Amino acid sequence: MATYCDRCGLAAAEGDHTACAAARELEPPRFCPACRRRMKVQVVPTGWTATCVEHGVLTS
Amino acid sequence: MPQILDRARARVLEGGAGLDQAEILEILRLPDEDLPELLQLAHDVRMKWCGPEVEVEGIVSLKTGGCPEDCHFCSQSGLFASPVRAVWLDIPSLVKAAEQTAATGATEFCIVAAVRGPDQRLMDQMREGVKAIKEAVDIQVAASLGMLTQEQVDDLVDMGVHRYNHNLETCESYFPNVVTTHSWEERWSTLKMVRESGMEVCCGGILGLGETVEQRAEFAAQLAELDPHEVPLNFLNPRPGTPLGDRPVVEGKDALRAIAAFRLAMPRTILRYAGGREITLGDLGTREGLLGGINAVIVGNYLTTLGRPATADLELLQDLKMPVKSLSATF
Numbered sequence: 001m002a003t004y005c006d007r008c009g010l011a012a013a014e015g016d017h018t019a020c021a022a023a024r025e026l027e028p029p030r031f032c033p034a035c036r037r038r039m040k041v042q043v044v045p046t047g048w049t050a051t052c053v054e055h056g057v058l059t060s
Numbered sequence: 061m062p063q064i065l066d067r068a069r070a071r072v073l074e075g076g077a078g079l080d081q082a083e084i085l086e087i088l089r090l091p092d093e094d095l096p097e098l099l100q101l102a103h104d105v106r107m108k109w110c111g112p113e114v115e116v117e118g119i120v121s122l123k124t125g126g127c128p129e130d131c132h133f134c135s136q137s138g139l140f141a142s143p144v145r146a147v148w149l150d151i152p153s154l155v156k157a158a159e160q161t162a163a164t165g166a167t168e169f170c171i172v173a174a175v176r177g178p179d180q181r182l183m184d185q186m187r188e189g190v191k192a193i194k195e196a197v198d199i200q201v202a203a204s205l206g207m208l209t210q211e212q213v214d215d216l217v218d219m220g221v222h223r224y225n226h227n228l229e230t231c232e233s234y235f236p237n238v239v240t241t242h243s244w245e246e247r248w249s250t251l252k253m254v255r256e257s258g259m260e261v262c263c264g265g266i267l268g269l270g271e272t273v274e275q276r277a278e279f280a281a282q283l284a285e286l287d288p289h290e291v292p293l294n295f296l297n298p299r300p301g302t303p304l305g306d307r308p309v310v311e312g313k314d315a316l317r318a319i320a321a322f323r324l325a326m327p328r329t330i331l332r333y334a335g336g337r338e339i340t341l342g343d344l345g346t347r348e349g350l351l352g353g354i355n356a357v358i359v360g361n362y363l364t365t366l367g368r369p370a371t372a373d374l375e376l377l378q379d380l381k382m383p384v385k386s387l388s389a390t391f
């Protein structure tokens with residue numbers, strides 16, 4: 001399970017992230033779910049990549 | 061039938077002339093029960109003056125985030141506490157994005173950068189990128205790089221960029237509420253240079269920024285005066301950390317009314333569904349818009365947010381018997 005919400009960057013176990021999960025259907029992740037660093041995100045017409053300096057690359 | 065629809069039928073559908081600002085406002089004030097008739101009229105106008113083809117486009121961000129401007133809707137401004145970080149797309153990835161866009165049947169590929177205006181590094185990247193795309197894939201290249209100098213306009217023409225996007229975003233009277241780091245007139249000035257260069261002008265904006273219905277009519281009339289080749293119509297998708305991050309999304313029926321109104325203001329333009337349609341109108345709304353004046357779509361993802369899969373839009377076009385505009389039809 002992710003430690004942090006990848007949309008808002010707050011602790012995943014605290015608070016309600018239902019709205020974040022719904023929004024994520026039309027957004028790429030912005031925060032690393034492991035360390036909450038802001039990721040470098042590149043959106044392209046058919047997908048996205050999100051890079052955390054510590055934890056590497058996530059792809060759609 | 062409301063009198064304004066009778067007038068619109070005679071003037072726009074039969075005569076091919078757009079409505080004026082006062083008439084657009086009447087359209088925007090029509091009650092919900094007149095919406096089906098309004099959408100049908102807008103669709104008839106589109107079919108008569110533009111035809112059944114739909115222009116399909118993909119867009120990509122060449123330079124994301126870190127923008128010095130303060131457009132209050134934009135998550136790419138470096139002035140707001142947005143989670144969007146600055147990132148550059150490399151040339152091989154740019155070409156791959158163009159190839160994937162072309163594979164959907166799209167004829168347009170727009171390269172966008174979050175900048176006030178391009179610096180030499182960005183212009184160099186554009187020259188290299190456009191050349192590489194043209195060598196690899198058969199697609200028209202458009203650009204959106206903010207405000208330009210005459211020299212930069214000339215350079216883009218020389219590169220083979222055929223259309224330039226520069227949105228006015230909203231009407232002149234509301235613009236200072238949305239952007240304070242540059243003026244509406246500065247944007248108009250770039251558009252004038254683009255027009256004079258021979259590049260096609262692409263200019264639209266975003267609805268739902270807090271403008272009144274009167275200002276929405278003002279905006280449609282100002283766009284009609286500009287007479288752009290294409291008008292991309294966005295609906296605000298409130299972005300976290302931006303000054304407009306808590307604004308409500310445009311109500312679906314208001315969005316459809318606006319689409320029809322913009323079509324009746326500009327019967328011959330390419331009116332493109334752009335960002336925000338998914339959250340404002342949902343899947344059904346895409347269909348209703350295409351049957352209410354829209355004749356172009358951005359397929360796939362946007363610059364920092366995601367869209368419907370391209371296949372969903374293409375299947376819808378097939379279902380509606382609206383052919384995708386071919387590349388040969390764009391010359």
